[in-house]
Amino acid sequence: MSKYVIVGASAAGIGAVEAIREVDPVGAITVISEELCPQYSRPMISDFVSGKASLEKMKCRDDRFWEKNEVQALTGRTAVRLNLADRYVELDGGQRVDFEKLLLATGGKPFIPKIEGGDKEGVFTFTKFSDAERLATRIESAKRAVVIGAGLIGVSVAEALAKRGLEVTIVEFKDKILSLILDPAASEVVESVIRKAGVTIFTSQTVHRILGKPGDDGVVGGAVLTNGDQVSCDLVIIAIGVVPRVELVAGTDVKTNRGIIVDRFMRTSVADVYASGDVAEAYDFIFNENRLLALWPLAMWEGRIAGYNMAGKKTDYPGGTSMSALKYFDVPVISVGIANPKEDVAYEILVKHDPEGGVYKKLVLRDDVVVGMIFVNDIERAGIVFHLMKNCVNVKKFKQELISENFSLATLPSRLRKKMGLGS
Amino acid sequence: MGCGLCEVYCIVQHSKSKDVVKAYNREQPRPISRVRLETNRPVSFAIQCRHCADAPCVTACLSGAMRKDEETGLVTHDGEKCMGCWTCMMVCPYGAVKMDVSGKVIVKCDLCSGLDVPACVANCPNGALVCNEVKP
Numbered sequence A: 001m002s003k004y005v006i007v008g009a010s011a012a013g014i015g016a017v018e019a020i021r022e023v024d025p026v027g028a029i030t031v032i033s034e035e036l037c038p039q040y041s042r043p044m045i046s047d048f049v050s051g052k053a054s055l056e057k058m059k060c061r062d063d064r065f066w067e068k069n070e071v072q073a074l075t076g077r078t079a080v081r082l083n084l085a086d087r088y089v090e091l092d093g094g095q096r097v098d099f100e101k102l103l104l105a106t107g108g109k110p111f112i113p114k115i116e117g118g119d120k121e122g123v124f125t126f127t128k129f130s131d132a133e134r135l136a137t138r139i140e141s142a143k144r145a146v147v148i149g150a151g152l153i154g155v156s157v158a159e160a161l162a163k164r165g166l167e168v169t170i171v172e173f174k175d176k177i178l179s180l181i182l183d184p185a186a187s188e189v190v191e192s193v194i195r196k197a198g199v200t201i202f203t204s205q206t207v208h209r210i211l212g213k214p215g216d217d218g219v220v221g222g223a224v225l226t227n228g229d230q231v232s233c234d235l236v237i238i239a240i241g242v243v244p245r246v247e248l249v250a251g252t253d254v255k256t257n258r259g260i261i262v263d264r265f266m267r268t269s270v271a272d273v274y275a276s277g278d279v280a281e282a283y284d285f286i287f288n289e290n291r292l293l294a295l296w297p298l299a300m301w302e303g304r305i306a307g308y309n310m311a312g313k314k315t316d317y318p319g320g321t322s323m324s325a326l327k328y329f330d331v332p333v334i335s336v337g338i339a340n341p342k343e344d345v346a347y348e349i350l351v352k353h354d355p356e357g358g359v360y361k362k363l364v365l366r367d368d369v370v371v372g373m374i375f376v377n378d379i380e381r382a383g384i385v386f387h388l389m390k391n392c393v394n395v396k397k398f399k400q401e402l403i404s405e406n407f408s409l410a411t412l413p414s415r416l417r418k419k420m421g422l423g424s
Numbered sequence B: 001m002g003c004g005l006c007e008v009y010c011i012v013q014h015s016k017s018k019d020v021v022k023a024y025n026r027e028q029p030r031p032i033s034r035v036r037l038e039t040n041r042p043v044s045f046a047i048q049c050r051h052c053a054d055a056p057c058v059t060a061c062l063s064g065a066m067r068k069d070e071e072t073g074l075v076t077h078d079g080e081k082c083m084g085c086w087t088c089m090m091v092c093p094y095g096a097v098k099m100d101v102s103g104k105v106i107v108k109c110d111l112c113s114g115l116d117v118p119a120c121v122a123n124c125p126n127g128a129l130v131c132n133e134v135k136p
Helices: A011-023 A042-050 A129-139 A152-163 A184-196 A296-310 A382-390 A414-419 B005-013 B020-025 B056-060 B087-091
Strands: A002-007 A029-033 A071-075 A079-083 A088-091 A096-104 A108-110 A123-125 A144-148 A167-171 A200-202 A207-213 A216-225 A230-232 A235-238 A242-244 A273-275 A280-284 A289-292 A323-326 A333-337 A348-354 A359-366 A369-376 B036-040 B043-047 B066-068 B075-077
Touching: A002 A011, A011 A029, A011 A096, A011 A296, A029 A096, A042 A129, A042 A152, A096 A296, A123 A129, A129 A235, A144 A152, A144 A230, A152 A167, A152 A184, A152 A235, A167 A216, A184 A200, A184 A333, A184 A359, A184 A369, A216 A235, A273 A296, A280 A296, A296 B056, A296 B087, A323 B087, A333 A382, A333 B087, A369 A382, A382 B087, B005 B020, B005 B036, B056 B066, B056 B087
Parallel strands: A002 A029, A002 A096, A029 A071, A096 A273, A123 A235, A144 A167, A144 A235, A167 A200
Antiparallel strands: A079 A088, A088 A096, A108 A242, A207 A216, A216 A230, A280 A289, A323 A333, A333 A369, A348 A359, A359 A369, B036 B043, B066 B075
């Protein structure tokens, strides 16, 4: 019997192990992971493909992590069923792992739409190390790639393939790339550096058919877009999005929406069962409701919160929000919260745009509280604004300063600085 | 008083030569100061990594480069592991994380590991910078 059983050993699982061990140095922990070496950074898989990072560099915890934390790591194993009444997880092969407290950190899986020809050799998804490894083996023999989807995953894999010398085409259904996190102005900045790097971008299009190679129909040879245009390619990468892996809780009392619904302590609707990371719908402090946010930093944080609570240290989650830092083709971008509000009525928008210097700063305010931001190029002080967002600080008196080039901690009112422990 | 000597001595301490003239005149690229002088007259003060007890940069770090040293309590950064994703910058309330000259990784205050007193503190002519350990 393990006191703690964790299904999934990426960010949320790692965060939970560390938090549990801070509170409970001895309680038995068992971790179940489908991957043989799960302690690597998934956001770095594109660096693996581009050749910038080896698996060794990608390891976000060292090889002795499980051992040092006295974790029984069942790697290369799949949890196939939950029995919540008798409190055990059934593994592939029928083995039972009993638990007192269970964390579901199963993450997400790529969403794969039905595309004619989608089963051909040369079609990839791109979320985990094995995807990157398989893709990397095909690069030498490939010349052209089509990436479907211009979200975080699509753009990062496109960049990696372009850096390896492939002719890359991105096909995006929306009319702008990265449309979930950027507004049109910031999206255009990123789009222009991507195009400069030789990548072709088609927006308001999708791939509706994948063609075979002449003479070998089982292997990818091209893609047909919705407008009928045809792009030859050797590889197709589907990067449309991820969906929570909720299949384990199907048929149980664990409540789900799109993901598993958790409270501020990462508890699910079933006692002693917790969820964290990409599989969970946790609190978003900007939207003031639970949302699916498949982001590494939040997964790690949610996992930590779950770990503390599982080990008996009651800790509440203040909430996350959409938050992304980007580095595509060396253009640094930070986007947080409601960066691109659809109806402008309820929001005040402040913008500073210096096209020559490449600097773009935008704040979205609601009742004088910052609820969204985009910073391009000049990003070093973005965290100060993020801090104001998290703490719902009324910025009425200094909002214009926040996007000024002279903005610094010294600009903030002294009472705020004192709250942050600065100044006498 | 905003003299900026903290930045000068930080640069020197993180230079190869550890000599102010050589660091400024000969080292290309010149290291980035880990401490930043924040000014908005008449206010001025120096800010560097606070080595937070519950450091948001450590939780947010995508690559595992940013770690909390269990023994010393320091927030350490491993430039070899850093992927330059800027996530730590996004979450640092003090804006204390800076982009390295290479533009590929971040740099931040390491409290001058190896020195008894950090260079910015030792060389502050006005005694404005002090280094105190605060129990969380």
